[in-house]
Amino acid sequence: MFSQRIKLFKCRSSWRPSSPTWRSSPANINRTSERAPSSGFSFRKCVPPSELTRLPPGKVFGPEMLGVGDFYYELGVQIIEVCLALKHRNGGLITLDELHQRVLKGRGKYAQDVSQDDLVRAIKKLKVMGSGFGMIPVGGSYLVQSVPAELNMDHTVVLQLAEKKGYVTVSEIKDSLKWEKERACHVLDHLLKEGLAWLDSQAAGESQYWLPALFSELTSRDVTPEEANQMTP
């Protein structure tokens, strides 16, 4: 399934912007792919002053205006590859931070830089293509979901609760969300079933439900050859 998606993304888009504005600006001279401005980007620096009068006043320039280029397709492929490589560990859930870290690492020193905004845009496009990708807001950032596990609002809110410590307990859910025990257990069972959470029954007091995706010690560890050997084909 995923290999087909990757093939799809590897078909390069031959689209080029009709307006010469971006291409002629010095910053973009050698780039073959187009990229939307992120929040830190200075539009004025790129566009020669003479061109500014041609632009419609008050219009917001975003990716929809400039269109999609190779950049986001390639990024999408990279994102899929990173998620696939780590799925056996985290069940298909990864923090945006870790994804960003690993994408940057995979790009090497001389590649075009990638911001978290870029990742979010690329993931939104993946989502539109029905790839099973999704984003769950947690603790001021996102958890990126790369497998079509059914996660509803209840699951999402428990994930948000677990974000602080990397694990959550039935009591914490009951106290913070004011739920009945059954509702809490139902959600936790689902997370176990989807392979997103592991059970720790040796915790003092009551069982803890840990999410590998939120396990901070794991985010910077590469997949060792031994680990790769354990992966079921």
Added chain:
Amino acid sequence: MSFEWPWQYNFPPFFTLQPNVDTRQKQLAAWCSLALSYCRHHKLYTLDVMEAQESPVFNNKKIERKLSMEAIQVVFEELRKKGNLEWLDKNKSRCLVMWRRPEEWGKLIYQWVSKNGMVNSVFTLYELSNGDDTEGEEFHGLEEWMLLRSLQALQTEGKAEVITIDDGKGVKFF
């Protein structure tokens, strides 16, 4: 070189037998791999189940988690199914750990023999495992029971014959 623990070792749930079948499969694969690596690193060939429970590999004091006796037995059973473990007694209290299977050892030994042009030579078991000539080889220091099994594996392949020399055992390579 110090032993490198896999990421799971510091993950508390790793020490709880997982209720979800798929997750448990991953967990057991990781445990088997860890147990074998640990034994290989420390050149351990036998394990006592009671002692194992207190060994650092199954008992991570830093995070205060340890594998239960039941879970250890499950891991050992997995290893047995894969051919890496053999029980020494009916009560399953002691076992042989073959982090390298006899066939794999046999291959290594035969490679050394042929590389050094010693095919058709005769060796005592001691010479093979403890002789000066084999120092530096991975099979140097191999325990006798394991060495014997490895040679027997070669025997079934027709590459060696285990013989008696004086009052001990030896081997001839073909």
